[in-house]
Amino acid sequence: MKTPRTPTLDDRIRQVRDEVETIIEARVAAVAAQSPGVPAGVIRNLITARAPACTCAQYLALKREEEGERP
Numbered sequence: 001m002k003t004p005r006t007p008t009l010d011d012r013i014r015q016v017r018d019e020v021e022t023i024i025e026a027r028v029a030a031v032a033a034q035s036p037g038v039p040a041g042v043i044r045n046l047i048t049a050r051a052p053a054c055t056c057a058q059y060l061a062l063k064r065e066e067e068g069e070r071p
């Protein structure tokens with residue numbers, strides 16, 4: 001019986017980044033629904049500019065905001 005393959009660090013990073021992108025895109029869609037006429041790219045830039053380092057930092061900033069925490 002084969003043991004299940006453990007994902008490499010690269011694979012795990014890609015999975016996390018994909019998941020974060022999905023979360024950010026959902027937030028963009030929610031804001032866009034409330035802001036007709038505002039391009040999605042502009043909304044995305046406004047959302048992600050709070051933590052420009054990487055998608056992981058952007059996710060953590062969004063999560064803190066949702067939970068009402070200060071940065």
